[in-house]
Amino acid sequence: MKIVTTVLMALLLFPVLALGGEKEEAYLKEKMIPMAQEFMKRVGLTGDSQPGTNKVLKHKVDYFDDRPGCLAVMRLTNDYIFSFHTEKNQTEIWTFRQIIKTYYALDDAPKEKIDAVKALNLKNKLNDKTALKLAEKYFKLLGHKEENFHPPRIHQSYWVGKNDVWGNLPYYEVEWYRKDVKESDRNSGITTLPEVNMTVSGIDSSLLYYSRHSLPIGSDF
Amino acid sequence: MPTGFFRVQIPTNGTLPAVRIFSPTNNQIVSGTIAVGVGAQITNQLQGVNLYLDDALVGFIDSGGIKFDLDTSHFANGSHTLYVTAVDTANNEVSSSTITLDFENSVRWLDADTLFQSFVPISVESDIFPADWSVFVEDTNGVTIRTFSGTTLDGIIQTSWDGTDDSSVAVADEALYKITIAVASQSFGNFSMMSSSSLAESSSASSVNNVGQVAPDPMTAYSELLENYSNAPDNIKMIYPPLPPPPSLVTENSTTVKEMSPLETFMSQHGTSNARTVMFADSPSGSGGSSGSTGGAVWREAPWNSAQTVLARVPISGAFGTVVQNFFLQLRDLIVVAEDTVGNNRGVFGNNSIYVLQSSGDLSDLTNNLANPNARALYFYGHGNTNGNVIGTTTAGIRAKDLGALLGNSYKPFKNGPLTIITHKPFSFVFLDGCNTGLGNFPEAFGIPKVATSQSYENYHKHKRAFMGWGGVVTFQFSTPNFDWSQKFWSKWLDDTEAYIISLHDAVEAANQYRPSATNSTPMMIYGSQSLTWTD
Numbered sequence: 021m022k023i024v025t026t027v028l029m030a031l032l033l034f035p036v037l038a039l040g041g042e043k044e045e046a047y048l049k050e051k052m053i054p055m056a057q058e059f060m061k062r063v064g065l066t067g068d069s070q071p072g073t074n075k076v077l078k079h080k081v082d083y084f085d086d087r088p089g090c091l092a093v094m095r096l097t098n099d100y101i102f103s104f105h106t107e108k109n110q111t112e113i114w115t116f117r118q119i120i121k122t123y124y125a126l127d128d129a130p131k132e133k134i135d136a137v138k139a140l141n142l143k144n145k146l147n148d149k150t151a152l153k154l155a156e157k158y159f160k161l162l163g164h165k166e167e168n169f170h171p172p173r174i175h176q177s178y179w180v181g182k183n184d185v186w187g188n189l190p191y192y193e194v195e196w197y198r199k200d201v202k203e204s205d206r207n208s209g210i211t212t213l214p215e216v217n218m219t220v221s222g223i224d225s226s227l228l229y230y231s232r233h234s235l236p237i238g239s240d241f
Numbered sequence: 242m243p244t245g246f247f248r249v250q251i252p253t254n255g256t257l258p259a260v261r262i263f264s265p266t267n268n269q270i271v272s273g274t275i276a277v278g279v280g281a282q283i284t285n286q287l288q289g290v291n292l293y294l295d296d297a298l299v300g301f302i303d304s305g306g307i308k309f310d311l312d313t314s315h316f317a318n319g320s321h322t323l324y325v326t327a328v329d330t331a332n333n334e335v336s337s338s339t340i341t342l343d344f345e346n347s348v349r350w351l352d353a354d355t356l357f358q359s360f361v362p363i364s365v366e367s368d369i370f371p372a373d374w375s376v377f378v379e380d381t382n383g384v385t386i387r388t389f390s391g392t393t394l395d396g397i398i399q400t401s402w403d404g405t406d407d408s409s410v411a412v413a414d415e416a417l418y419k420i421t422i423a424v425a426s427q428s429f430g431n432f433s434m435m436s437s438s439s440l441a442e443s444s445s446a447s448s449v450n451n452v453g454q455v456a457p458d459p460m461t462a463y464s465e466l467l468e469n470y471s472n473a474p475d476n477i478k479m480i481y482p483p484l485p486p487p488p489s490l491v492t493e494n495s496t497t498v499k500e501m502s503p504l505e506t507f508m509s510q511h512g513t514s515n516a517r518t519v520m521f522a523d524s525p526s527g528s529g530g531s532s533g534s535t536g537g538a539v540w541r542e543a544p545w546n547s548a549q550t551v552l553a554r555v556p557i558s559g560a561f562g563t564v565v566q567n568f569f570l571q572l573r574d575l576i577v578v579a580e581d582t583v584g585n586n587r588g589v590f591g592n593n594s595i596y597v598l599q600s601s602g603d604l605s606d607l608t609n610n611l612a613n614p615n616a617r618a619l620y621f622y623g624h625g626n627t628n629g630n631v632i633g634t635t636t637a638g639i640r641a642k643d644l645g646a647l648l649g650n651s652y653k654p655f656k657n658g659p660l661t662i663i664t665h666k667p668f669s670f671v672f673l674d675g676c677n678t679g680l681g682n683f684p685e686a687f688g689i690p691k692v693a694t695s696q697s698y699e700n701y702h703k704h705k706r707a708f709m710g711w712g713g714v715v716t717f718q719f720s721t722p723n724f725d726w727s728q729k730f731w732s733k734w735l736d737d738t739e740a741y742i743i744s745l746h747d748a749v750e751a752a753n754q755y756r757p758s759a760t761n762s763t764p765m766m767i768y769g770s771q772s773l774t775w776t777d
Binding site: 078079080082084086091093095099101103105114115117119120175178180186193202203204205207208209210211212217231233234 | 753
């Protein structure tokens with residue numbers, strides 16, 4: 021029992037150390053944390069602009085076994101999650117998301133919860149036009165060039181509950197397909213189309229989600 | 242959209258293999274719903290014919306006469322390419338020559354979809370403006386259950402049908418509805434209104450009358466006309482229209498008048514004499530005309546929730562079999578742990594069972610369990626046939642068509658109208674991890690139509706769903722990347738570090754990065770909503 025307690029205490033105090041070895045620890049300190057800091061600075065997420073290991077709730081590094089490189093994920097205590105991709109010596113953040121649980125499990129939610137989610141939309145300060153402008157600002161801040169992509173497509177997020185109950189959420193999803201993607205390929209089942217996706221918040225205008233798919237590390241082409 | 246329900250082969254010119262489009266012809270200007278006639282002659286038995294518009298799949302037939310009905314009013318005006326491919330039972334695919342067509346529709350509904358749950362968004366472009374527009378919803382008995390209308394000054398019509406009838410009562414689930422959006426120019430409409438009125442006054446021979454409008458007494462009308470004629474000066478009599486026959490010679494009388502439908506009333510009021518001909522844009526409405534219409538049939542799904550995942554695999558001997566077995570146990574545990582976060586009844590179906598498929602009886606058992614209301618997701622690890630329409634073991638299989646029939650998910654024609662997919666038992670997520678599983682009709686069998694854009698899920702606020710399958714042959718053994726890919730996909734999608742909100746697309750991208758060789762030669766296909774998360 022004493023051993024178990026000790027292990028639990030150690031996990032509580034040093035979660036990072038418990039989840040990874042020295043190599044992973046070095047990757048965390050040298051790559052993940054600095055890149056996350058830079059990312060947050062660029063998109064204006066200033067609340068925890070300087071997260072250290074003490075702000076890391078969980079992290080995991082999975083090395084490729086067929087080439088140098090890895091995928092990694094880091095979750096901060098404020099529920100920011102970053103995914104990293106490394107090929108040889110090049111590393112990028114390929115996804116970022118803030119966890120929003122407000123519309124989880126609405127299938128069997130009580131009326132009060134449904135009403136709360138509906139009320140959430142009343143806080144929305146954006147519309148399609150202003151949300152797109154905001155997303156385009158983040159798009160540029162993260163180093164993408166509009167001329168490399170088709171015009172973006174935007175839609176407001178929504179939730180679906182039981183008995184045909186549904187509603188809008190105060191979030192906007194935007195996607196940019198790279199110029200070389202054919203229109204007809206977008207819904208053809210192909211999973212490797214180069215694109216950038218974002219979700220922005222209509223409540224506080226922050227970036228909620230970012231991902232880059234099938235793009236070279238660090239560039240559009 | 243496919244029509245017909247019997248298998249045929251149409252010879253072309255005797256050269257094998259060949260497939261061609263007989264109609265329409267290259268460079269033709271088309272509008273409304275067009276019939277695409279196809280002939281195919283291939284070495285083996287014909288398995289199916291696919292129709293591609295601008296390289297995107299827009300229809301397929303796996304049985305019946307080879308004829309597609311394509312509603313061109315659901316696409317932008319201008320030049321489009323069209324070709325078909327025929328697939329035989331050996332999975333050989335032959336393409337026809339590509340033809341170019343010029344779509345010309347004065348009224349277009351670009352994001353039309355065939356499934357809805359709560360409401361149907363209607364976003365229509367009209368070259369006719371300023372204009373009056375009306376939306377008519379019919380049930381399968383041809384009864385107009387809902388009508389609403391408005392005007393547009395710029396040709397943009399943004400509205401929606403909220404799924405209720407004219408009495409604000411929600412219409413039935415699991416039923417088909419036909420929607421027609423009719424548009425007519427306001428100036429033309431005013432003129433037509435006058436014309437229509439004068440006709441009603443002058444001619445009692447009309448066989449139709451507006452609903453609620455009292456039919457004029459034919460004898461009174463005739464007497465007035467005769468009196469006017471008698472009193473007119475000679476120079477006026479010269480240009481007066483010839484007198485109609487007296488009422489006694491008219492074969493129909495007011496007791497036999499047929500009531501106009503709301504759509505017919507709208508079109509007659511706006512100067513279109515035969516409203517029926519413009520339904521579903523059957524007749525060329527013509528760009529720049531004074532009236533036009535678009536529409537389609539929609540299926541209202543019953544409310545449904547995401548639920549439990551069915552895990553099924555074929556037995557594999559040796560060390561690799563042990564790896565697969567252990568992976569399934571891990572996957573089961575991941576799902577059970579995830580259930581704590583994403584809600585109840587989201588665990589593994591059958592009290593955490595893993596179906597090991599050894600006999601045809603096992604497959605029957607699995608199939609029947611898929612029809613259970615609690616089963617809404619499936620991960621199947623096993624064999625797929627060459628065309629992706631059968632999954633199973635090496636000796637027994639489940640056909641996509643049979644499964645679709647059991648679940649009640651299939652295409653169904655609206656009475657005298659277009660086809661639409663109906664879904665009695667749609668699934669949230671299906672991953673058929675076997676050869677060619679992304680090529681056949683299993684997506685439709687699970688209520689996840691291939692011919693549906695991810696955008697339509699968003700626009701219609703539909704319950705998200707997705708289907709994954711391999712677009713070719715995969716090998717599952719040591720030293721091959723496909724099984725690694727699948728393991729990485731699942732571990733990424735159900736990674737609790739990411740709070741179960743990672744999208745399907747991101748999980749697939751991660752698996753691609755781990756094992757790029759898996760998808761280099763054999764693509765992974767996803768149909769439905771790539772933004773699906775485990776929490777959806």
